[in-house]
Amino acid sequence: MSELIFEPEAAGMHTPVAPVDATHGILLYLEGVTVSFDGFKAIDNLSLYIGDGELRCIIGPNGAGKTTMMDIITGKTKPDAGRVFFGQTIDLLKLDEPAIARIGIGRKFQKPTVIEPLTVLENLELAMSGAKRLRGLMTTRMSGEERDRISAVLDQVGLNEQAQRLAGVLAHGQKQWLEIGMLLMQEPRLLLVDEPVAGMTPAEMERTAELLKSLAGNHSVVVVEHDMGFVRSIADQVTVLHQGRVLAEGRLDELQVDPLVIEVYLGGEDAHH
Amino acid sequence: MRFPRWLLSDRTGLVLLAVLMIIGIGVPALNLLVPPDHPLHLTAYTVTLLGKYLCYALLAVSIDLVWGYMGILSLGHAAFFTLGGYCFGMYMMRQIGTRGVYGDPVLPDFMVFLNWKDLPWYWHSFDMFWFAALMVMVVPGLLAFIFGWFAFRSRVSGVYLSIITQALTYALMLAFFRNEMGFGGNNGLTDFKDILGYSIHADETRIVLFVLSALALAGGYLACRWLVSTRMGRVLVAIRDSEDRTRFLGYRVEQVKTLVFTFSAMLAGVAGALYVPQVGIINPGEFAPLNSIEAVIWVAVGGRGTLVGAVVGAVLVNYSKSWLTAALPEVWLFALGGLFVAVTLLLPYGLIGLLRRRRETAS
Ligand SMILES: Nc1ncnc2c1ncn2[C@@H]1O[C@H](COP(=O)(O)OP(=O)(O)O)[C@@H](O)[C@H]1O
Numbered sequence: 001m002s003e004l005i006f007e008p009e010a011a012g013m014h015t016p017v018a019p020v021d022a023t024h025g026i027l028l029y030l031e032g033v034t035v036s037f038d039g040f041k042a043i044d045n046l047s048l049y050i051g052d053g054e055l056r057c058i059i060g061p062n063g064a065g066k067t068t069m070m071d072i073i074t075g076k077t078k079p080d081a082g083r084v085f086f087g088q089t090i091d092l093l094k095l096d097e098p099a100i101a102r103i104g105i106g107r108k109f110q111k112p113t114v115i116e117p118l119t120v121l122e123n124l125e126l127a128m129s130g131a132k133r134l135r136g137l138m139t140t141r142m143s144g145e146e147r148d149r150i151s152a153v154l155d156q157v158g159l160n161e162q163a164q165r166l167a168g169v170l171a172h173g174q175k176q177w178l179e180i181g182m183l184l185m186q187e188p189r190l191l192l193v194d195e196p197v198a199g200m201t202p203a204e205m206e207r208t209a210e211l212l213k214s215l216a217g218n219h220s221v222v223v224v225e226h227d228m229g230f231v232r233s234i235a236d237q238v239t240v241l242h243q244g245r246v247l248a249e250g251r252l253d254e255l256q257v258d259p260l261v262i263e264v265y266l267g268g269e270d271a272h273h
Numbered sequence: 274m275r276f277p278r279w280l281l282s283d284r285t286g287l288v289l290l291a292v293l294m295i296i297g298i299g300v301p302a303l304n305l306l307v308p309p310d311h312p313l314h315l316t317a318y319t320v321t322l323l324g325k326y327l328c329y330a331l332l333a334v335s336i337d338l339v340w341g342y343m344g345i346l347s348l349g350h351a352a353f354f355t356l357g358g359y360c361f362g363m364y365m366m367r368q369i370g371t372r373g374v375y376g377d378p379v380l381p382d383f384m385v386f387l388n389w390k391d392l393p394w395y396w397h398s399f400d401m402f403w404f405a406a407l408m409v410m411v412v413p414g415l416l417a418f419i420f421g422w423f424a425f426r427s428r429v430s431g432v433y434l435s436i437i438t439q440a441l442t443y444a445l446m447l448a449f450f451r452n453e454m455g456f457g458g459n460n461g462l463t464d465f466k467d468i469l470g471y472s473i474h475a476d477e478t479r480i481v482l483f484v485l486s487a488l489a490l491a492g493g494y495l496a497c498r499w500l501v502s503t504r505m506g507r508v509l510v511a512i513r514d515s516e517d518r519t520r521f522l523g524y525r526v527e528q529v530k531t532l533v534f535t536f537s538a539m540l541a542g543v544a545g546a547l548y549v550p551q552v553g554i555i556n557p558g559e560f561a562p563l564n565s566i567e568a569v570i571w572v573a574v575g576g577r578g579t580l581v582g583a584v585v586g587a588v589l590v591n592y593s594k595s596w597l598t599a600a601l602p603e604v605w606l607f608a609l610g611g612l613f614v615a616v617t618l619l620l621p622y623g624l625i626g627l628l629r630r631r632r633e634t635a636s
């Protein structure tokens with residue numbers, strides 16, 4: 001039962017104690033990563049570097065491997081080949097999902113996933129306590145400091161009024177913000193955000209853009225998104241993924257005139273929008 | 274005395290505890306103080322029957338903790354109940370001593386009958402009450418821990434897990450049927466005489482067993498209610514609703530599952546241990562897969578994920594069973610199946626859910 005019960009100090013089974021070392025300005029390294037499902041290469045020799053404090057958008061047609069890439073970074077899928085490092089020193093391929101969450105990588109799922117029978121406040125409390133050991137969980141109380149942290153995040157994601165409501169009754173957009181709020185409670189260095197504005201109203205999209213932009217700098221943020229307008233409004237650095245590889249990387253306005261990108265993605269995408 | 278908030282806000286739970294307190298005092302009074310010819314007198318038979326219901330209710334609470342809150346549908350919880358029962362049965366067997374049919378001071382009758390010369394190692398120490406009382410929790414807990422360790426770590430869940438739990442209890446049943454196992458084969462353990470020197474046939478002993486069952490149920494309920502009110506309780510709900518989300522928040526889901534599953538099995542073991550002296554026998558039939566399924570139906574009928582519902586369901590279904598198996602024995606299984614289908618379709622939150630809805634529409 002390792003640390004949950006017996007281990008006195010460490011925060012996770014294999015969780016490195018040293019903080020992430022991003023001294024070279026790069027927080028996340030993916031190098032030559034390949035993963036196949038039954039012979040089909042969902043990720044094919046992919047290399048990608050995310051800078052410390054950077055806000056990066058990743059676009060690409062359906063099935064390009066965007067979600068699979070997040071699965072690899074967060075430990076859900078182990079690649080067949082390649083290296084994935086968090087900072088200079090932490091080999092993510094040696095860690096499991098909870099350990100990766102505890103060293104500071106938070107993930108928002110493509111399908112918004114909040115715990116519906118719990119209130120907004122309880123969802124945030126749940127996210128705050130992920131790194132705690134057994135004793136920290138066996139309590140019905142919350143300290144003043146914890147309360148402050150939660151209310152700061154409630155402010156940040158704009159759900160102050162909703163704190164006592166059940167997450168299940170929130171509007172779609174509010175659920176997405178709550179899930180982002182839950183990531184923030186984990187105090188991550190890196191946030192992976194999978195399709196945050198799918199199904200949002202334009203007003204909700206605008207607020208989400210503001211929120212994500214405000215997070216960059218203090219955190220590195222990787223956003224997977226389909227909506228070009230949204231991508232334009234948040235990021236200048238964009239990576240285009242196609243068939244599990246990086247097709248192009250650069251500023252959105254450059255990419256939009258790149259014939260290759262237009263052919264595989266932008267053209268087709270515009271056609272059915 | 275000040276009640277903590279987690280208890281005060283639990284209205285139905287307070288009602289349950291009050292009811293348990295009333296019957297815990299009232300039932301013994303009606304048996305011991307009211308003369309036998311008075312219409313209000315409760316016979317020892319009735320007291321024991323009620324005691325049995327309380328044991329079933331504790332089993333139901335233990336199932337609701339893992340199923341209602343954590344989403345693990347265990348169809349093998351009767352195995353933990355029965356193991357607890359066997360542990361306490363072993364103690365009572367060793368108390369028989371020379372009063373058995375063969376009069377052997379150490380060996381239980383069935384071992385003499387099998388021509389065994391020595392007591393098997395695992396029967397040692399069971400002549401000590403404290404040891405048996407400990408094993409009642411340790412044995413089911415250990416089995417649940419080992420089972421959970423392997424099943425949850427390999428991320429077996431849903432229907433597959435339910436099927437494995439059925440297989441577990443079925444395998445135990447087959448094993449316990451064998452004479453070589455040393456648990457009395459298909460006759461099981463019976464002919465108990467006394468506990469700590471008190472005859473199990475005496476009214477007073479039956480009353481004490483009844484009160485202990487009520488206390489165990491109250492204690493088990495409080496422990497589970499407290500657990501689900503803590504942060505851990507929120508983690509359980511999160512595991513039920515989205516295991517992946519919980520993992521990516523940094524929780525080691527399989528450890529939490531193993532831990533709570535083990536605790537639940539220990540509660541079931543206590544329930545079984547109190548059950549056996551009241552019914553006077555334990556045999557491998559109690560491991561039958563159907564028993565575990567029945568217990569899950571009690572929880573569904575009362576209302577999953579409410580704890581109180583588990584108690585209500587266990588008592589109501591078993592009361593109906595006592596009544597129906599006396600009146601129309603062949604109908605019982607159909608009635609049980611029909612009840613389950615009806616509850617699943619019409620009352621997804623069970624009887625407690627119905628009550629809550631009434632109250633909400635009334636207010
Ligand atoms: N667990 C899996 N098993 C088999 N195939 C998968 C699995 N996960 C993803 N894939 C396949 O890998 C490809 C990439 O999927 P995904 O990463 O979800 O794409 P995107 O998020 O870019 O739309 C798809 O063709 C998908 O069908």
Ligand SMILES: [Mg+2]
Nearest residue numbers: 066067068110
């Ligand atoms: Mg995707």
